[in-house]
Amino acid sequence: MKCDQCNRPAVVHQVIISNGTHREIHLCEIHAAEAGVPNPGKQPINKLMAKVSQPVQTAVMPTCPTCDTTLTHIRKSSLFGCPDCYDAFAQATRLIIESVQGGADQHVGRNPQNIATDNTSRYESKRLVEELDRAVRAEQYERAAKIKAKLAMLAEQRPLEDKSDDS
Amino acid sequence: MTPDTPTDLDVVLSSRARLARNVAGIPFVHRTTDDQRRLVMTRVTHALDAAATDVEPLDWIDLESTSSLDRRVLYERHLISRPHADATGPRGVAVASDAAMSVMVNEEDHVRMHAIAPGLSIHDCFARVRRLDEAMEPHVGWAWHHQWGYQSACPTNVGTGVRFSTMLHLPALRLTRELDKVRQAAKDLHLAVRGYYGEGSESSGSFFQVSNQITLGNSEDELLDVFLTSIMPGIINYERAARQALLKRDRTTIADRVLRDLAVLRNAQLVKADEAMRRLSMIRLGICIDLISDVKLQTVNTLFHEIQAGHLQQTAGTSLTQDESRAARATLLRQRLGTS
Ligand SMILES: [Zn+2]
Ligand SMILES: [Zn+2]
Numbered sequence: 055m056k057c058d059q060c061n062r063p064a065v066v067h068q069v070i071i072s073n074g075t076h077r078e079i080h081l082c083e084i085h086a087a088e089a090g091v092p093n094p095g096k097q098p099i100n101k102l103m104a105k106v107s108q109p110v111q112t113a114v115m116p117t118c119p120t121c122d123t124t125l126t127h128i129r130k131s132s133l134f135g136c137p138d139c140y141d142a143f144a145q146a147t148r149l150i151i152e153s154v155q156g157g158a159d160q161h162v163g164r165n166p167q168n169i170a171t172d173n174t175s176r177y178e179s180k181r182l183v184e185e186l187d188r189a190v191r192a193e194q195y196e197r198a199a200k201i202k203a204k205l206a207m208l209a210e211q212r213p214l215e216d217k218s219d220d221s
Numbered sequence: 222m223t224p225d226t227p228t229d230l231d232v233v234l235s236s237r238a239r240l241a242r243n244v245a246g247i248p249f250v251h252r253t254t255d256d257q258r259r260l261v262m263t264r265v266t267h268a269l270d271a272a273a274t275d276v277e278p279l280d281w282i283d284l285e286s287t288s289s290l291d292r293r294v295l296y297e298r299h300l301i302s303r304p305h306a307d308a309t310g311p312r313g314v315a316v317a318s319d320a321a322m323s324v325m326v327n328e329e330d331h332v333r334m335h336a337i338a339p340g341l342s343i344h345d346c347f348a349r350v351r352r353l354d355e356a357m358e359p360h361v362g363w364a365w366h367h368q369w370g371y372q373s374a375c376p377t378n379v380g381t382g383v384r385f386s387t388m389l390h391l392p393a394l395r396l397t398r399e400l401d402k403v404r405q406a407a408k409d410l411h412l413a414v415r416g417y418y419g420e421g422s423e424s425s426g427s428f429f430q431v432s433n434q435i436t437l438g439n440s441e442d443e444l445l446d447v448f449l450t451s452i453m454p455g456i457i458n459y460e461r462a463a464r465q466a467l468l469k470r471d472r473t474t475i476a477d478r479v480l481r482d483l484a485v486l487r488n489a490q491l492v493k494a495d496e497a498m499r500r501l502s503m504i505r506l507g508i509c510i511d512l513i514s515d516v517k518l519q520t521v522n523t524l525f526h527e528i529q530a531g532h533l534q535q536t537a538g539t540s541l542t543q544d545e546s547r548a549a550r551a552t553l554l555r556q557r558l559g560t561s
Contacts, residue, residue, distance in 0.1 A: 158435065
């Protein structure tokens with residue numbers, strides 16, 4: 055059975071009886087998360103039933119407190135509204151990102167903490183070594199000497215940085 | 222920075238590295254007001270100014286007050302994207318003095334910086350944008366999440382925000398009808414493949430932009446390494462083998478085709494953009510397999526930009542009708558390709 059709101063397979067099926075009327079709801083993972091049914095696959099059936107049998111209030115569409123973007127909007131546009139949307143819709147964010155990133159769920163690589171310190175000088179010296187190599191190959195000896203001087207300066211700075219880390 | 226001697230120029234037209242970044246504390250571009258976009262521009266240009274002393278100065282172009290012709294030329298030179306050229310509202314681009322690096326502001330993300338270089342030279346391109354990014358970051362503060370890395374409007378860019386791409390010229394694989402295999406193999410490796418080279422590239426069908434699709438879960442260097450060592454050599458050698466096979470199977474037929482295309486462009490009086498792209502593509506192949514020796518590879522590479530409508534109008538200094546544009550294109554091609 056398909057989700058009521060898109061073409062994905064429905065994983066959550068609810069029967070809602072309120073004010074004497076009977077309504078069936080079928081939702082996919084993403085729309086279930088949006089409607090506030092967490093982790094449908096893992097939820098015990100009796101808990102789900104308990105939830106189902108309660109008269110539901112008109113569903114309040116979850117919105118990002120910072121930018122007012124709704125999850126529906128994010129799904130339709132495939133764009134987050136602001137950096138805070140990532141945590142405002144944490145569960146959906148994970149599903150959306152994993153599905154387009156080959157299942158990856160953790161950033162690896164550069165981050166703002168390490169670039170300001172160690173990485174910059176390490177990266178800079180690596181770059182300078184490469185530049186020195188090119189200068190030598192191109193027989194630009196004056197330039198090579200300048201690069202060597204820069205490298206020496208970096209090498210001097212590094213032990214100082216290490217010391218200040220220890221204190 | 223002295224660029225590396227570019228390699229693999231016979232197959233790789235150009236390389237590109239891109240970083241997507243957003244300013245912390247401001248909604249992503251599609252949810253911003255004009256005032257917030259101006260704030261982004263202020264913050265970013267400030268960071269660019271501060272970075273100028275560490276890396277290199279860039280020229281700022283306010284796209285809101287730039288003519289549509291100038292925006293088109295920027296697009297044809299790959300300095301801004303088509304949507305960025307066509308959009309409205311506060312936005313801009315900072316361009317390096319060699320026009321090989323640019324920083325788009327208020328495109329899909331607050332900041333998209335990319336560097337481009339001829340041949341297979343992604344290391345150089347990436348080193349250049351990484352240095353700029355590192356120099357800017359302390360002055361601007363990018364949106365960053367402990368789990369998802371650098372945050373982007375689109376989930377396909379989160380994490381490193383890095384996109385490596387190469388513009389490949391694969392005319393032999395097209396002639397031998399093996400491009401679909403390349404396309405399928407690329408998809409299996411999580412690569413995006415697009416036929417793209419300005420106006421007329423779809424029908425010429427020989428240009429392919431290949432880029433990584435995954436930006437999360439591997440470091441920048443790992444992503445680059447995979448792209449360069451396990452992906453590029455395969456495609457490049459596949460095209461080279463197809464070229465040699467063509468020569469071996471029927472040298473006269475292939476020579477006839479490329480020399481005929483050269484003869485046409487040396488004499489034609491009216492040339493459409495897609496026709497020019499198609500014939501230039503064959504001429505480029507002819508140069509690479511030594512069937513044409515009196516035209517330089519660089520001449521053809523430059524012509525791919527120069528024959529685009531915006532460039533022709535800019536050179537003419539006036540707007541051109543369709544026929545005038547075709548005549549100007551033909552004249553330019555005769556001049557550049559002429560025997561002298
Ligand atoms: Zn759904
Ligand atoms: Zn938000």
